[in-house]
Amino acid sequence: MGKIEIIIAIVLAVGILRRIKHRTIKDTGVHGKFKKPLSPLQKKFYTIWVFFIINMRRLFRDRLALFFTFLFPLIFLFVFGSLSHTSSISLSVAIINKSHSIYARQFINQASKLKTLKIDKNVTNFSTANGLMGRGELDATIELPASFGANKQGLPSGLAIVHYTENNVQAAQTLVSILQAEFQSINTKLVRTPTPFTVVSKETNERSLSTFDYTFTGLLGFAILGAGIFGPMNVFPELKKMGILRRLHTTPLRVWQYFLANMLGNAVTGLMSIAVMFVVAILVFNLKVVGNYFELALFLAFGIAMILGIGLALGGWAKNERQAAPLGNIIVFPMMFLSGVFFPRYLMPEWLQGVTTYMPLTPVIDGARLIATEGKSLLDLGPQLGVMAVWLVLVYAIAFKVFRWE
């Protein structure tokens, strides 16, 4: 999706939102004249529709709710996005130069042009360097001894020493090979020797997943958790406290109608918030979406509805906020840390990966990544959809059972 398409989509979305905001509810004529009476079944769904529309309007009047729905996930996206975006290897090193030769100065010049090295120019002696390495702020220190650049058999020569701590073995090895490659190219310029075997690196056209792909779909999961669980968990006890649910209880409104209206609202706002995240990810963090947007939206709507069931069960059950919060945290935190929200699951030990596959949020995050960045279709997502369907049935069965109007 190019940037022009995104701009067109934004214009369309704003247009639709303005319509929702200003249009009166369909079929509600002036002075009680209506087009035609509704059948009993139509009435049931008319009820859901009105609850959905009016609650949507209410959301857009509530600045705090808007912040938590749209901006809050974006803040996380910017923070985690910029962390994982600078993902190319970069070593922070210090250079301690004891040589006065022109070659030492040229070497430092050359090294500071390398993208893979971040040279801390403030460090000039070993005691500061060792201190910084001990705290992990420096990966390694390059020492150029006084003899660096001295003439030997008519040619300049030198030995660079890489200092590292026991925790930075890998960084030191990487640094050594970087320096070796550098010296190699200098050497061939100085000494014209044939080089029969060489190696060059070449990027393949095969798409691979970047850290950001994992970060981004994890943050989608975070947004879904926020809207689906924290939302109802806070709102329902509040509605109970104000006697709003109690009042609705005196009407023939059914729990399933109320749930469906909530589900519809949550799916729409959730998808809007996720759409905003996609736009930012594409424009700012160069996310490449290869999958089908329609399938992705369908899949995410299903995921949102399922996760919302957990929130409805919690908020519907709790008599007040104090009851909802502890149980909510017990349920949400494991999902945040084990389902791949903040760190990818592939970093976990295998047994833990096996267990966490069956947590409710895991298939949502995995599925979103498989569609968005790997171009899979819904048909390929049997395992994910299966786990989600089981959870959907389970959480809504619980939600209906424990729901209390007051």
Added chain:
Amino acid sequence: MSKYILTVENLRKKYGDKEVVKGISFAVKKGEIFGILGPNGAGKTTTLEMIETLRPIDGGRASIDGVDVAKNPYEIRGMIGVQPQTPGFQDKTKLSELIQLFSAAYGERVDPKTFLDEVNLGDRADSYVENLSGGQKQRFSIVAALVHNPKVFFLDEPTTGLDPQARRNLWELVEEVRKRGISVIMTTHYMDEAEVLCDRIAIMDDGNIIALDTPQKLIKDLLSRGFTKKQHVEQANLEDVFIDLTGKAGLKE
């Protein structure tokens, strides 16, 4: 056709070991304003909530217009309007939208304007509930409970916390509701309110109905039992002074 809209027979409710409603029976006539009085904890609210289908009935039965409350709760909910003790409405929602919301809960489509006009809130159709005064809120709450044209209207202590003007407005409204042919059942702690409004009252104490008749008859009975009170007849009381000084009761605000 029965002249009674609501009949209650031997109604009981237990919370744990404690029986809070101990087998009460009464009937409310069509078009009547029926008051339930009694000290706190007498079982008034529990009785109302059982009839309103909000609490399960532990014993006995209640029926509205021939429909059994325990057996057909959803049908009953479509026949009754309920004004709870503290009217709560969601914030950041316009009055017109709330009317639509409530009528939608009954599966009905109504024109909010006509309903709001009835209680002089037509010009506040685009306001949010949180910006209404206490009296306006009460009026709105009543009209929101009537969007589906119920047969019986329940009010639980409707005037608690209202100023004298708002109370009198509310009395007028309740009279209007009755004029539409809707039977009204209300609880109250104010005896003057019961005397002015209610055609008949039931007095509850400790889960039982200990008296049931018209206010006039109950007073006459008491006097005939030889009750006397130090007579101190004045042509006005403090409330008359208050109303006179602060403005007539009327749907002003």
